[in-house]
Structures are given as C-alpha cells and as structure tokens.
Amino acid sequence: MAKILIAYASANGMTRECAERLARELDGKDVVLCDLAKETPEFADFDVLVAGSSVRRGKLLPPARAFLETMAREGGERPVGVFLCCGFADRFEEYRERLIPKAIRERAFLIANFGGTLNPSGKPFWDKLWLFFARSSVVESEIDDGEYTPVLPGMIPENIGQMASFARTELAGKPNKNV
Ligand SMILES: Cc1cc2nc3c(=O)[nH]c(=O)nc-3n(C[C@H](O)[C@H](O)[C@H](O)COP(=O)(O)O)c2cc1C
Numbered sequence: 001m002a003k004i005l006i007a008y009a010s011a012n013g014m015t016r017e018c019a020e021r022l023a024r025e026l027d028g029k030d031v032v033l034c035d036l037a038k039e040t041p042e043f044a045d046f047d048v049l050v051a052g053s054s055v056r057r058g059k060l061l062p063p064a065r066a067f068l069e070t071m072a073r074e075g076g077e078r079p080v081g082v083f084l085c086c087g088f089a090d091r092f093e094e095y096r097e098r099l100i101p102k103a104i105r106e107r108a109f110l111i112a113n114f115g116g117t118l119n120p121s122g123k124p125f126w127d128k129l130w131l132f133f134a135r136s137s138v139v140e141s142e143i144d145d146g147e148y149t150p151v152l153p154g155m156i157p158e159n160i161g162q163m164a165s166f167a168r169t170e171l172a173g174k175p176n177k178n179v
Pocket residue numbers: 009010011012013014015016054055056057058059085086087088089091115116117118119126127128130131
C-alpha cells in the first residue's frame with residue numbers, strides 16, 4: 001500500500017492535534033505521523049508527503065522550516081501537501097508566500113490553513129501574555145467594527161478534510177510503490 005508521511009512541528013499542541021485529526025481522516029491508509037522536534041523522517045520511505053507548522057512571531061517553527069527546505073531540495077517528485085496553523089487567518093496568504101519555499105509552493109497539491117488558537121489558557125507564561133494581547137486586539141477591532149460577538153480563531157475541520165481528500169487522490173495514483 002502507498003505510504004503517507006504527516007510531519008509536523010507544534011509549540012503548544014494545536015498543530016499536533018490537526019496532524020492527528022488528518023491522520024484519523026486517512027483511516028485505512030498507511031499513515032505515519034512524525035513530530036519533527038523528535039525525529040527526522042527519510043523521504044525514501046514515503047510516496048506522499050504532508051508537512052505542517054504553526055506560525056509564531058511571523059515565522060515557522062525551526063524544525064518545520066528546516067524540513068521544508070530539505071523537502072524542496074531532496075523530496076524528489078513526491079506529491080506534497082503543506083498546512084499552517086496560525087492565529088490570524090487574514091495573514092495566511094502572506095505567510096504562505098513568504099514562509100513556504102517557492103519550489104514547494106509550485107508543486108504542492110494543497111497548501112491549507114488548518115486554523116489556530118489565540119486562547120491563552122493553559123499555555124506557558126510568555127505565550128499566555130502574547131496570546132492575551134493578540135486576543136484583545138482581535139476583540140477590540142471587532143468591537144470597533146460594531147460587532148459585539150467577536151469571532152476568535154479555532155481549528156478549521158473542513159480544510160483538514162480537504163487535505164485528506166486530496167491526499168487520498170494522490171495515494172490512489174501511487175499504488176504499491178513501497179511494497
Ligand atoms: C508566542 C506566540 C506567537 C505567535 N505568533 C503568531 C503570528 O505571528 N501569527 C499568527 O497568525 N499566529 C501567531 N500565534 C498564534 C499561533 O499560531 C496559534 O496559537 C497556533 O494555534 C499555535 O499552534 P501550536 O500550538 O501547534 O504551536 C502565536 C502564538 C504564540 C503563543
């Protein structure tokens with residue numbers, strides 16, 4: 001059976017949750033989840049690659065950035081999907097263009113925003129502080145717009161579903177390569 005890698009980097013767990021959800025949606029497929037902070041996978045073992053990272057202070061997490069750069073150089077012709085988790089959905093397009101290597105952008109079957117959180121609860125102290133101010137700025141800007149029920153970000157399950165569906169199509173085109 002063709003094999004898919006889901007490699008991710010996550011600071012506080014949201015990107016990991018998204019990667020795990022994607023893996024569940026690919027139930028029945030040969031899926032390997034890999035935390036890039038703990039291990040570096042071999043491209044040669046996989047037919048389809050998916051990589052994800054959260055965005056912090058306008059950057060990818062270092063292990064994900066290194067992985068995407070290696071993937072651009074050494075990933076060969078394997079189909080690639082990329083996802084980002086970010087608290088500011090309106091900045092996704094800018095992150096996509098600036099943070100993802102051009103070689104990957106040009107051949108990815110999908111680059112998606114899986115959503116993100118600005119909820120400070122349960123996070124380490126400095127992250128909590130950052131998130132508290134980020135969240136307040138979203139709430140205040142929505143109140144300025146005359147909307148009194150601020151819409152805070154969260155996971156975007158439909159984008160995860162879309163990645164799963166595209167990945168299934170790619171896997172279907174690569175039967176038994178690793179057998
Ligand atoms: C210190 C810090 C910096 C962040 N910087 C950004 C940012 O520059 N842009 C953005 O859209 N979201 C930013 N976020 C929000 C994260 O992308 C969001 O919380 C995401 O869900 C984190 O995923 P993770 O738990 O897998 O790291 C930041 C969050 C923290 C705690």
